[in-house]
Amino acid sequence: MKNNEAIRVAVAENSVIIRNGMTAVLKRIPNLKIQPMEVLNIDALQELLRMHMPDILIVNPVFDGYFDLNRFREYPRTSCIKCIALQGSLLDTSLLNKYDGIISIFDDMDMITEKILRLQRYSGNEETEEESESLSSREKEIVVCVVKGMTNKEIASKLCLSIHTVITHRRNIVRKLQIHSPAGLTIYAIVNKLIELDDVKK
Known part of the structure; x- marks a missing residue:
């Protein structure tokens, strides 16, 4: 992600209230250009991936029953998308540990901003390393x-x-x-x- 480009963030959540709320928060994050995209079911997510590949996917681990993160990352096109768990209820820690980050519906604006910024910095560092095509x-x-x-x-x-x-x-x-x-x-x-x-x- 380059600093002057909008960060494309997809929010995959079945609850319209939580999904709209997360989108509203993303739009208000200071000093970051974020282009949020709402995803209401798995079919909509597949369509989005065909049309506009997001940089970050914020997804409820129980999205559409169960979001299979391992299967999602099997494909080369989606393996580089950063995935953040959107936690709205108590979930198994082993399930959450698979994600690149966790955002709780109880997080305040500052916490969400910090998590997005941290992930963006991490992604930028990865791209720099990848350009060199050398392993650490x-x-x-x-x-x-x-x-x-x-x-x-x-x-x-x-x-x-x-x-x-x-x-x-x-x-x-x-x-x-x-x-x-x-x-x-x-x-x-x-x-x-x-x-x-x-x-x-x-």
Whole structure:
């Protein structure tokens, strides 16, 4: 996201009151040009994704019954969209941890502004790193772990990270390298001397 461009934010929420309220708050955030788009059901979300790809999706985890975040992120077009959970009720923490951020319907204007700004800064930093097409040292560590067959949970434990952070790093790796399979990552790791051939033999 460039500073002079409007940030496209989709709000996916079945409740018209909450959806309209969130949209009104987004329009009032100071020093940010936000273009909010309201989404009332899953069909409308799919149509929006075809027409106008948002930078940020604020979505109720129980949107249209259940919003499958993992499936949403499987596709290259949507994997780079930042997803914020819109929490309107008590939800399982493990469900919320998958999101890039959480906005509660009880948050005040300052809290919501801070969360959007933090996410925007984070997104801007990612784009700068991606332009260089080089992996950070942490991303290289994660590539090695993936090549060794470790799960996200095992990687998180080994590197003292949250599972959510590991997933975010893995998405960044896919976007930078355009490699979508463990086999492809194995070849990349060997060619770039991140790992020895003997280390991946079973």
